[in-house]
Amino acid sequence: MRIGFDNDKYIALQAEHIRNRIDQFGGKLYLEFGGKLFDDHHAARVLPGFEPDSKIRMLQSLVDDVEIIITINANDIEKNKVRGDLGITYDEDSLRLMDIFRSMGFLVGGVVITHYASQPAADLFRRRLESLGITCYLHYPISGYPYDINHIVSDEGYGKNEYIKTTKPLVVVTAPGPGSGKMATCLSQLYHDHKRGIDAGYAKYETFPVWNLPLNHPVNIAYEAATVDLDDSNIIDPFHLEAYGVSTVNYNRDVEIFPVLKAMMERIAGSSPYQSPTDMGVNMAGLAITDDEVVREAAKMEIVRRYFQTAVEAKRTGVGEKSIEKLEMLMNQAGVTSSFxxxxxxxxxxxxxxxxxxxxxxxxxxxxxxxxxxxxxxxxxxxxxxxxxxxxxxxxxxxxxxxxxxxxxxxxxxxxxxxxxxxxxxxxxxxxxxxxxxxxxxxxxxxxxxxxxxxxxxxxxxxxxxxxxxxxxxxxxxxxxxxxxxxxxxxxx
Known part of the structure; x- marks a missing residue:
């Protein structure tokens, strides 16, 4: 297979930038991990040369300074939400993740059940964790989230959440899947740390979209194809453009929530270290691409794969026509057809x-x-x-x-x-x-x-x-x- 990505360079750059972020915030960083922490096969397909376990290998280079927290949404536990690629529920996957992290020498600080409102299945899972000797923390729904800043950043908002006691400079917050409350967990910790006089910061470990590739680059289009069920899109980061005069690519949900996130950080610490959602991300993937042509062709093939996967799922379930239409639009945008x-x-x-x-x-x-x-x-x-x-x-x-x-x-x-x-x-x-x-x-x-x-x-x-x-x-x-x-x-x- 033709290679278009330097995996070793990527790992080194990511590790270096994470160390810089830790130093920037006085020695403690809450790092939200977007996407899969390991077995990232989407990245391996669109960036030939990227190893599916690159992220965890990067963290292994920092293992003595890393503590991992796993978040899971109580509503997902109640619904028995299943991780599609593995066919297991989110609560089971949380245990699987802990086993893997521990086997690799990482300290797992515990599990946070977010959006907890005494859901029966969440209570069962909490008791199961406690019986296994796993520390479990509860974070609660906050009325007015995410726009009522005064209420959120108060003793009745983040202040009600249980404080997670961490001991390492780098606290990695990950989850079985999206919507698990990773960002809210990080910000809740910042609030509690600030009240205790502890200097700490927040950043996001990103892979896609790749901020320094063009908006219509097939790699970024492939990410839209991979998340078509969320009905979101890549856009130019207007905050970054205004602050620095540089055009970068970000996800529309991150751009939409940034003013709120910035206001929260200002309320917690007095000022925000970031002027744009692009600033928040730690993403060196674009700098490790060695052959743009190879990467473009691989990404185009991924877009087509997503089209057929969605079309098959629609055939099986009878739903998903809207997603198929969007994927057809993305294929046109990338200049490919179903016979690519x-x-x-x-x-x-x-x-x-x-x-x-x-x-x-x-x-x-x-x-x-x-x-x-x-x-x-x-x-x-x-x-x-x-x-x-x-x-x-x-x-x-x-x-x-x-x-x-x-x-x-x-x-x-x-x-x-x-x-x-x-x-x-x-x-x-x-x-x-x-x-x-x-x-x-x-x-x-x-x-x-x-x-x-x-x-x-x-x-x-x-x-x-x-x-x-x-x-x-x-x-x-x-x-x-x-x-x-x-x-x-x-x-x-």
């Missing part, structure tokens, strides 16, 4: 010629490999095998897993496991290949190349099963599907 990836036309042509669902994949060297549906293998399984043979340099016509090995698995599925579909899913095919590799040198050679498919783009002529999609994502393969089902049914598993 050569994998799509190859998959649709394969379906047309075989009369059954098909798939295609763009390999790292640019070759496009296809896979068709057969009696024993589904399109996803067939494509995976053909792609592995291609990257391993094995003849496409060579049968690596014999029918005699596959057929018993098919019979087990239908005769014993009550499956109506005898064909092997991609995970079952990979297991069969792994078993074959014990006695077959070619199978062993092929399975060694599984990692070579990471970052490849695959397209299917129909919506594939969740089982196949999960396996592809585990392998790091980007998946898009034509928004149509293989069979006309009302219920699709």
């Amino acid at each position: 990836s050569p994998a799509r036309s190859a998959a649709l042509l394969k379906e047309q010629t075989t009369g059954a669902p098909a798939g295609a994949m763009v390999l790292p060297d640019g070759r496009v490999i296809t896979g068709k549906t057969s009696d024993l293998l589904g399109a996803a399984s067939s494509l995976l095998m053909n792609a592995l043979k291609a990257v391993a340099g094995v003849d496409d016509d060579l049968l690596i897993i014999s029918d005699q090995a596959i057929e018993p698995i098919c019979r087990l599925k239908t005769d014993r496991l009550a499956s109506k579909n005898p064909r092997l899913h991609s995970d079952e095919t990979l297991i069969a290949l792994s078993i074959s590799s014990a006695t077959d040198d070619i199978a062993a050679k092929v399975i060694e190349h599984v990692g070579d498919l990471r970052g490849c783009d695959a397209f299917f002529s129909v919506i594939i099963s969740s089982t196949d999609e999960r396996l592809y994502r585990k392998l790091g393969i980007n998946v898009c599907c034509e928004p149509k089902f293989e069979q006309h049914s009302y219920y699709h598993k």
Whole structure:
């Protein structure tokens, strides 16, 4: 894969600027982390060379000075809100995050339940945390938030929130997902610290939008595509333009809330250190781009992926037409169409010629490999095998897993496991290949190349099963599907 981003430079620049912010505020900084703290696959896709764990690796360079606080909205606990990419609830993800942070040597200072109003599910989660020995803090809804500054910055506003006792210079505030109250938690801490005579500051760790790229740069458009469900947009930061005469890009919600945020900081500390929302962010991503052309092409592909993901979700649920329309507008803005990836036309042509669902994949060297549906293998399984043979340099016509090995698995599925579909899913095919590799040198050679498919783009002529999609994502393969089902049914598993 072509690289367009210097990951080491990015980590070094981010760490340096965070240290500078800590010094700027007298030795203590509350750092709100926007987006995913680790496994940031969106950034890895649009900035080829960016490692999904870059943020946490950067923090590891500061580990002795870092304390992590996790916030979770009580209403999200009550609603059993699920993190879409992992399929687990926000409260479960909070525990998962703590395990990961602790295993990496970070101090986890506790969990803050925000918007707490005695929700029963939130009370259960609080008791669960306490039984695990995890410190839990409660922050309450504030009437008039965020515009009644006098009430918010008072003993009846932030003053009612429980004070989080922290011991490190850098307090990272993160969450399972958006709307968890990260910013309010940081500002509440500033209020309490100021009353205690403790010097402290606030900043945001940003990745997107990239402030020093043009508004219509595909990387920034791709961020709009990724957040299309929020119906927000990137805009020029008017405060930065007025203060410094420099045009920068920011998110409309951050721009809209900035006057209120600035007023809060002035009320808490007497003055605001920031003249614009761009000032608040710590974002060196734009300075680590090494090949703009590579980054542009990757971002354009991400916009198209988001279009198909949204179109498939709309097909499954019957809602989302407005998001599809916005994504079509963003594709036009970026100068791409739904056929931007050569994998799509190859998959649709394969379906047309075989009369059954098909798939295609763009390999790292640019070759496009296809896979068709057969009696024993589904399109996803067939494509995976053909792609592995291609990257391993094995003849496409060579049968690596014999029918005699596959057929018993098919019979087990239908005769014993009550499956109506005898064909092997991609995970079952990979297991069969792994078993074959014990006695077959070619199978062993092929399975060694599984990692070579990471970052490849695959397209299917129909919506594939969740089982196949999960396996592809585990392998790091980007998946898009034509928004149509293989069979006309009302219920699709």
